[in-house]
Structures are given as structure tokens and as C-alpha cells.
Amino acid sequence: MRTYIPLRLLYLGTTGILFTLCIICLNALGETNHPVQDAPLTDGGSMYTDFLAGDSLARRGWTLWRENACGACHDSNMQRDMTAPALAGVTTRWSAYPREDLYRWVQNSQRLLGSGHPRATELWAEWGPSVMSNYANLSDEDVAAILAFVETRARG
Ligand code: HEC
Known part of the structure; x- marks a missing residue:
């Protein structure tokens, strides 16, 4: 069971990074669409x-x-x-x-x-x-x- 905990942390960490990247991209898109x-x-x-x-x-x-x-x-x-x-x-x-x-x-x-x-x-x-x-x-x-x-x- 123990070995799964670091894996789960890794999974959560990656999701967090991807989420942050998404927010940055969406912000950049918002800038370009600005009239x-x-x-x-x-x-x-x-x-x-x-x-x-x-x-x-x-x-x-x-x-x-x-x-x-x-x-x-x-x-x-x-x-x-x-x-x-x-x-x-x-x-x-x-x-x-x-x-x-x-x-x-x-x-x-x-x-x-x-x-x-x-x-x-x-x-x-x-x-x-x-x-x-x-x-x-x-x-x-x-x-x-x-x-x-x-x-x-x-x-x-
Ligand atoms: C409904 C869209 C529209 C509006 C609003 C508009 N124009 Fe135009 N204008 C055009 C189009 C399209 C052309 C290109 C010629 C054509 O297809 O009639 C043009 C061409 C011109 C040209 C000639 C450009 C050149 O390179 O020789 C001038 C000057 C001009 N417009 C000035 C104005 C001014 C000043 C206003 C506001 C008072 C205005 N236009 C409002 C659509 C518009």
C-alpha cells in the first residue's frame, strides 16, 4: 500500500502543473482576443x-x-x-x-x-x-x- 502514496502525490503534482499551464494559456488567449x-x-x-x-x-x-x-x-x-x-x-x-x-x-x-x-x-x-x-x-x-x-x- 505504502508504495502507492508517492505515486499518488506525483499524480496530484502533475495535474496541478497542467492546471496552472491551462490557466496561463487561457489568459494569453484572452489577451490576443482583446479588441x-x-x-x-x-x-x-x-x-x-x-x-x-x-x-x-x-x-x-x-x-x-x-x-x-x-x-x-x-x-x-x-x-x-x-x-x-x-x-x-x-x-x-x-x-x-x-x-x-x-x-x-x-x-x-x-x-x-x-x-x-x-x-x-x-x-x-x-x-x-x-x-x-x-x-x-x-x-x-x-x-x-x-x-x-x-x-x-x-x-x-
Ligand atoms: C460599413 C463599413 C465601413 C464604414 C463604417 C466606413 N468605411 Fe470606409 N471603406 C469601407 C470599404 C469596404 C472600403 C473599400 C472600398 C469599397 O469597397 O467601397 C472603404 C474605403 C475607404 C477609404 C479609401 C481608402 C483608400 O485606401 O483609398 C477611405 C478614405 C475611407 N474608407 C474612410 C472612411 C471614413 C472616414 C469613415 C467614417 C466616416 C468610413 N470610411 C467608414 C467600409 C467602411
Whole structure:
């Protein structure tokens, strides 16, 4: 009988170690599943708002970004493709066209596409049939502010 006691202890010890490992793994999984894109959307004086300090246009853009839920489809850190493309470098991709074209895109992307705009056509070829929401409520100045936020955020 006695010889079985160390075996039982060994068994309990191994189970304990496995259990601990499981907890560590589950915690790690929890970390990766955390919605990173939501992080900069919380204000409360976190480090994420520091990059906006002193830039009132970008700060306004940040508010508009949240109010209009651009982050539902676009990564709010501007880096990853999600349902919609990552927006880092977007003004460079549109630099061959008047700045207003980008405003028209955000206000009504399908109308710009219908006019045969080359960049809109290119985007549609890659991302269609996912249609971006229309933002007729946003003025040119509003979109300019959002783009200022996008650029500042993309620089990190
Ligand atoms: C319902 C999802 C959705 C929402 C919400 C959304 N977009 Fe988009 N956006 C897209 C998709 C999809 C594309 C790619 C083109 C296409 O398929 O229409 C795109 C493309 C773009 C582009 C062009 C990107 C490039 O590389 O040229 C810009 C700029 C843009 N979106 C800005 C915005 C802004 C600003 C908002 C918020 C005001 C917003 N989007 C909200 C889905 C969305």
C-alpha cells in the first residue's frame, strides 16, 4: 500500500502543473482576443490621446471618427485591414487627385465610383462588393478633420 502514496502525490503534482499551464494559456488567449482597435477610442487621459495633444483639428477628427463609427469597419490604429482597408497612407494614395475627391468619396463612395474615378475604381476592384456607408452628414471640413486624425494616428 505504502508504495502507492508517492505515486499518488506525483499524480496530484502533475495535474496541478497542467492546471496552472491551462490557466496561463487561457489568459494569453484572452489577451490576443482583446479588441485592440477599441483601445484608442477610450479617452480618460490614457496614453492614446497624447498623440493628439495640441492638434485641435486631429482631435476634432477623432471625435467625428467615433461619432460616425468609422472604426466599425476600419482599424482605429490605421494599420490592419479589417472589413475595410487600413487607412494609413490614404492621402498619399489619393495624392494624384484633388483633395476634394477624397471628401466626395467619404460622403458618397458609390457616386464617385459611378463617375468613373480611377482610385475609386481601383478600390472597388479590390474591396467590392463591400460598400462603404455614405456620410452625407459630413462637411468637407469634417472629412478634412477626420483625415488629419487618420494621419496623426497612423504615425502613432
Ligand atoms: C460599413 C463599413 C465601413 C464604414 C463604417 C466606413 N468605411 Fe470606409 N471603406 C469601407 C470599404 C469596404 C472600403 C473599400 C472600398 C469599397 O469597397 O467601397 C472603404 C474605403 C475607404 C477609404 C479609401 C481608402 C483608400 O485606401 O483609398 C477611405 C478614405 C475611407 N474608407 C474612410 C472612411 C471614413 C472616414 C469613415 C467614417 C466616416 C468610413 N470610411 C467608414 C467600409 C467602411
